[in-house]
Amino acid sequence: MPQMKNRSLVSINDFSKEEILHILDLAEEFEANPNQKLLEGKVVGSLFFEPSTRTRLSFETAINRLGGRVVGFSDSASSSATKGESLKDTIQMVSRYADLIVMRHPLEGSARYASEQSLVPVINAGDGANQHPTQTMLDLYSIRKTQGKLDDLNIFLVGDLKYGRTVHSLLMALSDFNPTFHFVSPEELRMPREYKLFLEEHGIPYYEHGELSEIIDEADIIYMTRVQKERFSDPMEYERVKNAYVLKRNMLKGTKDNMRVLHPLPRVNEIHTDVDASPKAYYFDQARNGVFARMALIAAVMGLK
Amino acid sequence: MANSKELKVSAIENGTVIDHIPSENLFKVITILGLDKISTQITFGANLDSKKQGRKAIIKVSEVFFQDHEINKISLVAPHARLNVIKNFEVVEKSDVTIPDTIVGIVKCFNPKCVTNNEAVTTHFSVINKKEVALRCHYCEKITTQEELRFEAS
Ligand SMILES: [Zn+2]
Numbered sequence: 001m002p003q004m005k006n007r008s009l010v011s012i013n014d015f016s017k018e019e020i021l022h023i024l025d026l027a028e029e030f031e032a033n034p035n036q037k038l039l040e041g042k043v044v045g046s047l048f049f050e051p052s053t054r055t056r057l058s059f060e061t062a063i064n065r066l067g068g069r070v071v072g073f074s075d076s077a078s079s080s081a082t083k084g085e086s087l088k089d090t091i092q093m094v095s096r097y098a099d100l101i102v103m104r105h106p107l108e109g110s111a112r113y114a115s116e117q118s119l120v121p122v123i124n125a126g127d128g129a130n131q132h133p134t135q136t137m138l139d140l141y142s143i144r145k146t147q148g149k150l151d152d153l154n155i156f157l158v159g160d161l162k163y164g165r166t167v168h169s170l171l172m173a174l175s176d177f178n179p180t181f182h183f184v185s186p187e188e189l190r191m192p193r194e195y196k197l198f199l200e201e202h203g204i205p206y207y208e209h210g211e212l213s214e215i216i217d218e219a220d221i222i223y224m225t226r227v228q229k230e231r232f233s234d235p236m237e238y239e240r241v242k243n244a245y246v247l248k249r250n251m252l253k254g255t256k257d258n259m260r261v262l263h264p265l266p267r268v269n270e271i272h273t274d275v276d277a278s279p280k281a282y283y284f285d286q287a288r289n290g291v292f293a294r295m296a297l298i299a300a301v302m303g304l305k
Numbered sequence: 306m307a308n309s310k311e312l313k314v315s316a317i318e319n320g321t322v323i324d325h326i327p328s329e330n331l332f333k334v335i336t337i338l339g340l341d342k343i344s345t346q347i348t349f350g351a352n353l354d355s356k357k358q359g360r361k362a363i364i365k366v367s368e369v370f371f372q373d374h375e376i377n378k379i380s381l382v383a384p385h386a387r388l389n390v391i392k393n394f395e396v397v398e399k400s401d402v403t404i405p406d407t408i409v410g411i412v413k414c415f416n417p418k419c420v421t422n423n424e425a426v427t428t429h430f431s432v433i434n435k436k437e438v439a440l441r442c443h444y445c446e447k448i449t450t451q452e453e454l455r456f457e458a459s
Pocket of ligand 1 (some may be wrong): 414
């Protein structure tokens with residue numbers, strides 16, 4: 001079994017293929033039996049330097065289901081950071097109170113830095129546009145659960161592929177599993193060159209498309225992301241392309257039976273609500289899987305499993 | 306020819322001569338090596354003609370000898386620098402600088418949202434390309450390229 005005890009979880013790139021599979025197996029165990037008091041008597045410091053209600057609730061649910069307690073803050077306005085305390089000092093202090101730290105912070109690289117300052121393991125709950133490894137883990141869990149495997153899948157990534165942190169991490173994490181990628185995005189929000197180079201170096205096929213079309217009939221997974229107006233240098237360009245990246249129920253007609261639609265949430269309008277009732281809509285179950293993935297990660301770093 | 310281009314800075318008895326520094330980076334080299342904080346004699350010249358590079362600078366520092374890991378810190382600002390170790394007015398050793406595999410401090414991360422640009426954190430990079438310099442930030446994981454290289458003020 002991979003040795004993860006007392007290790008911080010900062011970046012999905014820190015996980016080997018074996019470690020990923022081990023965490024997914026653990027998450028499966030927690031899904032089958034979600035109330036296990038493994039964290040009884042432990043305190044988790046939950047430090048959200050920027051608000052993220054969804055991620056925070058998911059972590060707090062995971063901790064509560066494990067029988068642990070939570071201390072912390074849910075945005076920087078209620079933390080000492082507003083008084084000018086450095087990140088280093090906050091971490092030095094909290095790591096003397098808590099047995100584990102879960103941290104969300106707007107600065108990129110803050111999680112790695114916190115892990116170096118902390119006396120206890122740090123789980124990164126998002127550091128700016130950089131990493132959000134527990135999101136990636138729940139995405140992988142959702143893919144494996146719906147497809148029965150991670151290998152040899154046709155993965156469609158749709159929307160903002162330039163700034164989308166989740167799609168970048170997912171791409172890296174899946175690279176060990178022989179995927180074929182399809183990128184569907186507006187010209188301005190295409191997958192950055194560094195990721196395409198990475199795929200080329202690893203012999204992983206990818207195709208780029210300008211809009212959602214029948215091509216999705218080949219998909220095993222369609223991973224939707226938000227296309228945000230403020231990402232466009234020209235607002236007119238946004239108006240012109242925005243409807244090309246909206247998934248509607250009638251577009252699912254020719255898709256494979258095993259195909260599932262994923263989305264990191266929150267959704268705005270990129271998935272029409274008429275998709276929600278389709279058996280192929282998986283995004284709410286995906287969010288639920290986040291609790292099990294986080295329970296698995298917490299248990300692994302605390303050496304409880 | 307050679308005579309007229311002879312460098313007019315005094316010879317040293319014991320110490321180190323650092324040659325082939327790009328003129329525009331002379332003061333960066335001085336800062337990186339901490340030569341502005343030592344008490345032994347230093348002479349330097351800039352805007353000297355060079356066959357290898359347009360304009361070069363040279364530093365002669367008495368009674369100071371560098372270890373590889375110290376001198377390699379200047380490799381990003383003076384990739385072609387050459388060291389001559391002087392003992393009793395004789396060159397006893399010549400060496401070139403090499404770009405190390407990791408760089409701690411010296412360079413700034415190009416990413417304005419990186420923790421190293423917002424908290425008191427020493428930068429730390431792994432060198433992923435030595436020819437066309439590319440440095441991956443240990444913290445934000447973004448890549449700083451040759452064109453984006455900026456040096457920390459010290
Ligand atoms: Zn950085």
